[in-house]
Amino acid sequence: MPTEPADAAELLARARALGGRTVGEVARELGVALPPDPRRAKGFVGKLAEHALGAGHAGDGPDFAGLGVELKTLPIADGRVAESTFVCSAPLSYAEDLEWEASRVRRKLSRVLFLAVARDRPPRFGAAFLWTPSPAQEAVLRADWEELTGLIGAGDVEAIDARRGRWLQLRPKGANAAARAKAHDGDGAPFWAPRRAFYLRRAFTAELLLEQGFVTREASA
Numbered sequence: 001m002p003t004e005p006a007d008a009a010e011l012l013a014r015a016r017a018l019g020g021r022t023v024g025e026v027a028r029e030l031g032v033a034l035p036p037d038p039r040r041a042k043g044f045v046g047k048l049a050e051h052a053l054g055a056g057h058a059g060d061g062p063d064f065a066g067l068g069v070e071l072k073t074l075p076i077a078d079g080r081v082a083e084s085t086f087v088c089s090a091p092l093s094y095a096e097d098l099e100w101e102a103s104r105v106r107r108k109l110s111r112v113l114f115l116a117v118a119r120d121r122p123p124r125f126g127a128a129f130l131w132t133p134s135p136a137q138e139a140v141l142r143a144d145w146e147e148l149t150g151l152i153g154a155g156d157v158e159a160i161d162a163r164r165g166r167w168l169q170l171r172p173k174g175a176n177a178a179a180r181a182k183a184h185d186g187d188g189a190p191f192w193a194p195r196r197a198f199y200l201r202r203a204f205t206a207e208l209l210l211e212q213g214f215v216t217r218e219a220s221a
Contacts, residue, residue, distance in 0.1 A: 002054035008067055008111075008130060014053050015115050015128035022124045023117070026052055045117050046073045049125070053113075060088075060104050062111070069130070070108045074205055076126060077119040081206045084199040090152065090170055098149060100142045105168070105198050109133060109141065114208065127214045137167075144168035145198070152196075160196075167204040173197035 005011040018026065023045055027034050030051055035044050050071055055063040062070040075082040088104045100106055110133070116126035133141060144165040151160050152170075162169050173195040 002052065004054045004056055004064055004066055008069060011053060011064060011067060011069060011113060012128060012130055015049075015113055018049070018052060018115070018125040019127060020124060022122045023048065024122050026125070045075075045123070046071070049073055049115055049117075061107055064113075068111055070110075070112045072112050072114050072200075074114055074116045074209070075119055076116050081202045081209065082119060084169065084171075084202050085205055086173075087168070087198040087200060089173055090148075090196040090198055100145055103145060103149075105141070105145050106138075109200075114205070116209075116214070127209075127212070129208075129212045129214075131208055140166055141168055148198070165201070167201055169199050169201055170196050171199055 002014075005014060024034060027048055030048070032048060032051060050063055053064075053071065055071060056065050062068055064071070072085050074085065088108050091098065091104075112131045113128060114131060115128045118124050118126050145168055148160060148165060148168065148170045151164075160170050162171050164170065
C-alpha cells in the first residue's frame with residue numbers, strides 16, 4: 001500500500017495522477033477485488049481512492065492525519081454532482097455537550113481533498129482539488145451544525161428532515177434502515193432512533209466545482 005504523502009502538494013499530485021484512469025484499472029494495479037455489483041457497494045470507490053493515495057487510519061480525524069486533510073469523492077453524472085457528500089456520523093446521545101470548534105464535522109471539513117469520479121461506463125477518476133473553507137463558508141457550516149445539533153440536544157431528532165440546513169444537512173445513515181443509535185426525547189428519556197449522519201448538499205459541492213473552473217454555471221444548475 002502506498003505510504004502517506006509527505007505534504008499536501010504530493011497528495012494533490014497523486015490525486016491528479018488518478019485523473020482519467022478507470023476505477024477498474026486502479027483496483028487491479030493495487031490488487032483490490034472489484035465488488036460483484038458496484039451498485040450495492042457504496043463507499044468502495046472512496047476506500048479505493050484512500051488506498052491509492054496512501055491514507056492512514058482516520059478514526060475521528062481526517063483521512064490523512066499527518067496532513068490534516070480529509071478525502072471526499074464527488075460522483076459526477078452528466079457534468080453535475082450526482083449526490084450529497086457524506087461528512088461523518090452524527091452524535092445523538094451527547095450533541096448538547098459539543099462545541100463547533102471541537103466537533104467532528106469541523107475536523108473533517110477543515111481541509112478537504114475533493115476527487116471527482118465520473119459515473120461513466122466504466123467509471124473513472126477525474127479532477128482533484130484541495131479546499132479550505134473561507135471564514136464566510138465556515139460561518140454558514142457552523143450555523144447549520146449548531147441548528148441541527150441544537151435540535152438533537154433538545155430531543156427533536158425525529159423532527160429533523162433533509163430540508164434543514166443551508167449547506168449541511170442531517171439524514172439517515174447507512175443502507176440498513178433498522179440500524180439504531182441511542183438518543184433522547186424532549187424530556188431527556190432515552191430511546192433508540194435511526195442512525196443519522198451529516199452530509200454536504202449537492203448545491204454546495206457544485207459551487208465548489210464552479211469556483212475551481214471544473215464546470216460551467218449551466219452545468220452546475
